[in-house]
Amino acid sequence: MKGQNLDYHENSRQYYGDVLEQSSDLKTSACCPAKAPPNWLKNAYARLPDEILAKFYGCGSPLPLDLEGTTVLDLGCGTGRDVFTAAQFVGPNGKVIGVDLLDSQLDVAKRYAPQLTKEFDLPESAIRFAKGPLENLAAFDIEDESVDIVISNCVLNLCPDKSKVLAEIIRVLKPGGELYFSDVFANRRLSTELREDPIFHGECLGGAWYWEDFRRHLAGLNIPDYRIMSRSPLDIEDEEMARRSDGVQFESVTIRAFKLDSLEDRCEDYGQTVIYGGSVPSAPRIFELDPSHRFEKGRPDRVCGNSAAMIQETRFAKHFKVVGDRNEHFGLFDCAPQSSEQSESGSCC
Ligand SMILES: C[S@@+](CC[C@H](N)C(=O)[O-])C[C@H]1O[C@@H](n2cnc3c(N)ncnc32)[C@H](O)[C@@H]1O
Known part of the structure; x- marks a missing residue:
């Protein structure tokens, strides 16, 4: 303003x-x-x-x-x-x-x-x-x-x-x-x-x-x-x-x-999973995309389409294995959308 x-x-x-x-x-x-x-x-x-x-x-x-x-x-x-x-x-x-x-x-x-x-x-x-x-x-x-x-x-x-x-x-x-x-x-x-x-x-x-x-x-x-x-x-x-x-x-x-074209205004479920490889410097065991998304080395984690994009289409791609794409849709990801003021994240769970 x-x-x-x-x-x-x-x-x-x-x-x-x-x-x-x-x-x-x-x-x-x-x-x-x-x-x-x-x-x-x-x-x-x-x-x-x-x-x-x-x-x-x-x-x-x-x-x-x-x-x-x-x-x-x-x-x-x-x-x-x-x-x-x-x-x-x-x-x-x-x-x-x-x-x-x-x-x-x-x-x-x-x-x-x-x-x-x-x-x-x-x-x-x-x-x-x-x-x-x-x-x-x-x-x-x-x-x-x-x-x-x-x-x-x-x-x-x-x-x-x-x-x-x-x-x-x-x-x-x-x-x-x-x-x-x-x-x-x-x-x-x-x-x-x-x-x-x-x-x-x-x-x-x-x-x-x-x-x-x-x-x-x-x-x-x-x-x-x-x-x-x-x-x-x-x-x-x-x-x-x-x-x-x-x-x-x-x-x-x-x-x-x-800056990603593929982000949606809600977390959508495409059945995708990410596995962190432990290779980000200073984060050998856990990589935090945000406080609700802490990926432990070697453990498969289910993610919404937006979180998958934030990993797969950025500099973080080389540190992860992403399983699945957006070809099949399973509905809204299982987290309730909240107001941006209350949520710990802007849109996703
Ligand atoms: C609160 S200080 C923070 C400085 C620095 N980021 C730090 O962490 O120490 C704000 C700084 O923003 C600069 N600043 C304020 N408005 C600006 C503008 N429109 N364009 C460029 N610099 C600006 C000020 O000169 C000042 O150095």
């Missing part, structure tokens, strides 16, 4: 350029991860300089597994924590691009880039940063269908035109590519007063996604199923802000969505 009076870009520039110097300057915990990251990520963060960790303003750990050889694009990369973390997993044939509105954020990231590129044993061109608004990725020569994975950490809420940003994401993703992002969600549309309050906006609350609008946005882009990887309620510690937003339940959420 567009701000009417508040200039969202200018407010982000002021908030992240002038008001905040490090994470501890935030007034609320909205831009702080609500959930501990997994060990494979903790170990990667431990290899990053203190300054980058101190200037981290994200609300999650939006990095999926299996990054080897991929091109990763981080939208609103700030000082680069997630760029430099992804860089540790893409390897010499991969690439990570960070985009942000602010020189002051990018300057910190660029200062560390040569040193970290060397430390992670990557070619010079593996890490790149670009300045500008996410609403126009074409301006940074990010071409159609050129990116495997788009990540973003507590940024999309700050954008004045979310549908434009989502459309750009879909444009640059390769078929079968993945959007994996953390952001702030709310159980209702916020009042204009809160949406346009500079502090609510800067703290990543004013532009929080309303669940049903998010679902509608994705459905409009032909993504009728997405998966909620984690969600944790956010407490607003600032008394005045808590009073003004009384009744709004904010959450820090991590979402996974794939």
Whole structure:
């Protein structure tokens, strides 16, 4: 939704350029991860300089597994924590691009880039940063269908035109590519007063996604199923802000969505089974497509058509054996469709 009076870009520039110097300057915990990251990520963060960790303003750990050889694009990369973390997993044939509105954020990231590129044993061109608004990725020569994975950490809420940003994401993703992002969600549309309050906006609350609008946005882009990887309620510690937003339940959420033509708006049963081979790095025993779909190595699991597609038509295909196709249909998959707000996933069980 567009701000009417508040200039969202200018407010982000002021908030992240002038008001905040490090994470501890935030007034609320909205831009702080609500959930501990997994060990494979903790170990990667431990290899990053203190300054980058101190200037981290994200609300999650939006990095999926299996990054080897991929091109990763981080939208609103700030000082680069997630760029430099992804860089540790893409390897010499991969690439990570960070985009942000602010020189002051990018300057910190660029200062560390040569040193970290060397430390992670990557070619010079593996890490790149670009300045500008996410609403126009074409301006940074990010071409159609050129990116495997788009990540973003507590940024999309700050954008004045979310549908434009989502459309750009879909444009640059390769078929079968993945959007994996953390952001702030709310159980209702916020009042204009809160949406346009500079502090609510800067703290990543004013532009929080309303669940049903998010679902509608994705459905409009032909993504009728997405998966909620984690969600944790956010407490607003600032008394005045808590009073003004009384009744709004904010959450820090991590979402996974794939660019696939074959997704349906319900889980349909085609009698398909998947067997995980145990070959995803850092997941030798269990691979989690989402919290309701944890595939144990060697165990056949029945899945709906959408889950099968998320495995068979993406970079995960090489790690699975998929039995069955969509030639025979057995009706709705045996999980009741729920509202996107209550469900642990966007559509599927
Ligand atoms: C909450 S911080 C998160 C930064 C980073 N992802 C992290 O985890 O540390 C939001 C960042 O998004 C950037 N930003 C806000 N709106 C933007 C836009 N429309 N285009 C590009 N960057 C934007 C800000 O400059 C800031 O660095």
